[in-house]
Amino acid sequence: MSSPTDAELIAACQHGSPERFAELYDRYARSVYDFIYFKTCHRETAEDLTSQTFFKAFEHLRDFDADRGKFSAWLFRIARNNVIDHYRTSHPSVELTDAFDQAGSEDLVARVDARVRLAKVRELLRSLPPDTREILMLRVWQDLSYAEIAAITGKTEAAVKMTFFRSVKKLRTEDLLLALFVLLFSSRL
């Protein structure tokens, strides 16, 4: 017997079996945690924000509309917003979206360096705009599809296509690694 789909589990939750949310948690806990960790590079923070993400998802599951998108994308968007809120709270004077924007913090840089071992990759991540960096991590490290990434980042397809079309034209002659990433994403268009 095949396992229930996300939609079936959500319907069960919405119709009197909220304990079945645990099955959704089993399905996505690790990937949501990883997603947050990649943005914070800090275990305790990632755990706190993962907890907040799943409790928020549970409390607002009644608002989830399967017609408007996949549950996974909805969940990752909650996680993403939690990270943004976290940085707004902890660094109200600086516009941060993830740990890599905190290059000036020696403490954090040291921690990131310990995890991201390859200097070239780290430099690439730092050199990218936050939105682009996020897409790279989602695609390469979390193996999410273009459609899922677009849903998570909240961009319209048209806007994303236009952004990356321009990026490809600009970056083709520059660093191969950067071009590689752009191509990776543009291949999903």
Add this chain to the structure above:
Amino acid sequence: MTHMIETILADLYAVDSSLKEREPELRQIIAAMLEARPDTEFSEAFFEDLRAQLLERARASHSMSEQKPDPRMHWLTWLSPYGLVAAAFVLGLLPSAYFYWREPVSDSPMVAGKEAGRVDLSPFAPAVVPVDAGAFGERFLALQPGTQPVAGMGGGGATSDAKLIAPEMMTEYEFIYDGPLPLAQEETLPVYKRVLAADGGERFAKSLEGIGLGLIDASSFAGFALQNATVVQQEQYGLMLSVDLASEQVFLAPHYPEWPNPLQQCWANGAAPEAADACQRQYALKESDIPEDGTMIAAAREFLDRHGVDTADYGEPFVSHDWRVFADLAARQSASSEAAPALPIPEQLSVIFPLMLDGQPVYEGTRGQFGIFVNYDIRAKRVAGLNNLMTRRYQKSEYPVRKDEAALREMLTSGGLYGGAVGGVEKRQIRLGEPQQALMRHVAFDEQGMRELIIPVLLFAVPQTDAQGVLYQDKVVLPLVEGVEWERPSVMPMVDDAPLKAMPPRG
């Protein structure tokens, strides 16, 4: 990791094939990116702890919704105390099992019935919940020859074993419709699947703890789930109420020991057959005993209203008179053959409150509309029970509309989803009426278990009688969506106009 590298390379080459010239370098870069994936220090202890917290929160919200007082408890006030321990717990369960249907309130975060535009937290609340397209499988229903429900007498749920029909009684029908098939213009249409509460009565089974009539410790058994419960009303014209938690249905029927019936005395011990026959003729119902349809409908409405059954989402009720088709046939055969007895007037007729789903009527099998059947007893002149009162929670999944008109016409010619046969002794052509788009309820029993599906179909009316006799199939059904696997039957599961041995009237 190798698979991921190949996937990314394929993506790249799809965009710019010239990159193949730099494949070794690309492989190194991709491998480096993948290897750079940070160790996220994921903790199993954290995972388990958060899971436990979420489960606790879920159970708390569930419990909160169950403990709300139900304003419809008055439904049960018509049942007098029984003094039975079983009745006590059944009465405690019924509000949860069914009577949460209307206006439940709770501050639980889980909400159903969003399409109805109301906040309804009951696990049994009516709702239609959209799910992914094709969610019920590419081929969600396979109809095998000889296993289809046929001849909806008594609700359409019967199955046919054509081997039981004598070969000389078989007729091969060819159904004719010359007009264009009005196939749906949409690209997709919804298929519905009824869904049941997940716990299957497990939470109700907790009420069994400590109940063993002093004969056994019922609580010592693990994993009990309450499947059904029955209570009876111990007064004149009392009813028997059954709740089937497995299928989430409520049934009402006469508690016959409390129903006076003069026919019972006809067969008292020692009655001579001749006297019994005379007695039966004396008390047999006559055509003039049948009330006006309006009288029966009004009684059914009053009954449902008095007992808190919400019919707001059902169609306009009507009285089923299918029995007249068979009565007419019997009368005709009585005139031509002494062997064929006249059919009696049925003791009960059904007032049908037709089920509507997204504004469309739902049919069942090859005969009649599906809905709540409120049974009116002609002799007692009162409502005697009801069937098909069930939870109405459905998933709705889009499926591609069929455009293969030639294949559909072939199916139509041989009787559609539930009819059709070859090899009958006699061949007859039946000209069909104009089709209509509707929904068809089908209860499937297959390797996926029991599933209740509602499928968009075209219905073609079949004339119920013709010069040669009665037709037990009053509709030819064509599926409007892909996913219904149909195989042309080889044996006709219908009988022709041979003398009837028994007549189970629908009403």
